[in-house]
Amino acid sequence: MTPAAAAGSLEEEHEALLSFMYLSPIGIIRSSLTGEVDMLNPLSVQLLMPLAGLLGVTNIFESLSHVAPELRNLVSSFNGERGPVCEGHRIVVTPDRERSTVLSCNILKINESTLMTTLTDISRQVEAERRARQNESWLAGIFTSVNDFAFFTLDANGHVDSWNPSIEQMTGYAETDVVGHSLDRFYASDDIDAYRSPEHIALTREEGWHVQECWCQGKDGRRYAAQILVAVLREDDGEFAGYSVVLRDVSERKISSDELTRLLTxxxxxxxxxxxxxxxxxxxxxxxxxxxxxxxxxxxxxxxxxxxxxxxxxxxxxxxxxxxxxxxxxxxxxxxxxxxxxxxxxxxxxxxxxxxxxxxxxxxxxxxxxxxxxxxxxxxxxxxxxxxxxxxxxxxxxxxxxxxxxxxxxxxxxxxxxxxxxxxxx
Structure with a gap:
């Protein structure tokens, strides 16, 4: 290939790259290891402008510093010559539920001086995941850990009005210990929150059912991680009749998930x-x-x-x-x-x-x-x-x-x- 042909080929590749960046459905940013931007496509400008303001996007880390201050440290602590610094890292841009914007961020170290960052708006996906998790919690409460659950009902005021042996088997409480009490009866004494039970009942009335996870305590003082699912009960004619409750011991699962939760939150x-x-x-x-x-x-x-x-x-x-x-x-x-x-x-x-x-x-x-x-x-x-x-x-x-x-x-x-x-x- 002649020098002129080689130069023409490179020019065509460069134009193809620019065309790809311009038309790409994701935000693409090329920067130095310190975040100084030397190339970005229109969508990345659109995604970052609410954060960068009138000064524009000159440094990717500075633009994202108020919503993702950890990115700079992720890059500086990456020791490889090249490779992925982070993949699918979620950045919450706005806190409002109705207008919440969540970005997925991937950072790739190209060489000793260059980073390529991609940004994708995954707000709709995150909302869909939130709804899916609610459904999964409901199904988990019904179908899993059937040997470690208690079932009972509450009256219209949120007080226990039924009892069965599963309660005593799981918590140690006899009928006289729980009937007439609220869900507070089951909470751990060192994790008391005066609002928890009223909130759980209120959310159940609003949504039809609600799941919460908290620390509970048995009659013998044993402390355990629990999942409490409360659902509205209705008469045949549709009139409100109280609540059904499934209380599950999820200690084993919690032990294995606590470290992951800590990392994510x-x-x-x-x-x-x-x-x-x-x-x-x-x-x-x-x-x-x-x-x-x-x-x-x-x-x-x-x-x-x-x-x-x-x-x-x-x-x-x-x-x-x-x-x-x-x-x-x-x-x-x-x-x-x-x-x-x-x-x-x-x-x-x-x-x-x-x-x-x-x-x-x-x-x-x-x-x-x-x-x-x-x-x-x-x-x-x-x-x-x-x-x-x-x-x-x-x-x-x-x-x-x-x-x-x-x-x-x-x-x-x-x-x-x-x-x-x-x-x-x-």
Whole structure:
């Protein structure tokens, strides 16, 4: 082949590649190992623009930092010369159920300096999976582990009104121990949540049936992981008659799945809940609190001058700051509260059953604890401070999106007022 023919062939291949990228039904991005983008197709721009804003997509990791901060670490910890860094990694872009956007991300290391990233919108698939899991839970409650279940019924008020030997065989409780009691009777004493039973009944009335997993405890004190399926009972004429309950011991399955659950729901660096799982949990908690008329507060936390710490003391010092924030926050939280890493140096607390004034006190305690702490770095001891913004459930703030937006607005008010302080919703 002559040089001219070879050049023509290369040019044709290049044009074919550009045509493929332009017409591809998935987002394609070519970048350096640090995320600097040198080629991307129109669909990737469309998918990333809501995150990148007016500045455009110049660095893939920066564009996704607030929804997938782990990507940079996944790439930096990949030791192979080439190969897949991640496959099918899910990124939740928006938290709202009605407008939820979930992307599937694949990153391939091409050589020592180049990454190829693909992004696919799988929002519809994720919703279909959620519905399938509900159906699977229902079928599992009926057809599996038939030797480790108890069946009984509840009256219209959610109290046990029937008993059979399967209850005593599984839990040790006699008829007099359970009849007239709510589902609270079966919950483990060290995992009490006053809202759990009322919520389960309320969701069952709304959906026709509902499954929850929790820790239960037998009469002898044995603690076990359980799945409780509650379904509405109706008379022949369709009138509501109460509820049927299947209580299953799923301890063996839980032991094998706990580690997988931890990996899927936890931020790898700090141990806080990850962004995707937080949105699922928080959405359910907002709905539950509204249904039961209970207070609920969100607190946004952001490390002050975090970029400066990274620039002067190194990224390892930045990681220590994030770990310290989570550790100090947990000292002030109850077991039913949640701390999640939403992205970068931003965290969110979800305080169940907590009104605005109590949330502000908790936030102030966390702020003071973090301010009093120090971290060791390569350039010496470093002080750490955070700014916090609070928001609480109300008629004006009635959705998870509203609460997050209000808490974020309060956070930026704290930043604007000088940092290292707590601000509440106006």
């Amino acid at each position: 936890t931020d790898h660096l700090t141990g806080a809940m990850n962004r995707a799982h937080f949105f699922k949990v928080a959405e359910k908690e907002v709905a539950r609190s509204k249904r039961l008329g209970k207070p609920l507060s969100f607190v946004m936390i952001d490390a002050d001058h975090f970029k400066k710490i990274n620039d002067t003391a190194g990224h390892q010092a930045g990681d220590k700051v994030l770990e310290r924030i989570v550790a100090e926050a947990r000292r002030s939280l109850r077991s039913i509260d949640v701390i999640a890493r939403l992205g970068g140096e931003e965290f969110c607390l979800m305080l169940r059953g907590t009104p605005a004034d109590a949330a502000a006190l908790i936030a102030e305690g966390i702020r003071a604890n973090i301010e009093a702490s120090r971290i060791d770095t390569a350039v010496g001891e470093q002080a750490v401070t955070v700014s916090l913004g609070c928001a609480s459930l109300s008629h004006a703030l009635a959705s998870m999106h509203d609460l997050l937006a209000a808490a974020d607005k309060s956070l930026y008010a704290a930043k604007a007022a000088g940092r290292n302080r707590v601000a509440g919703q106006s």
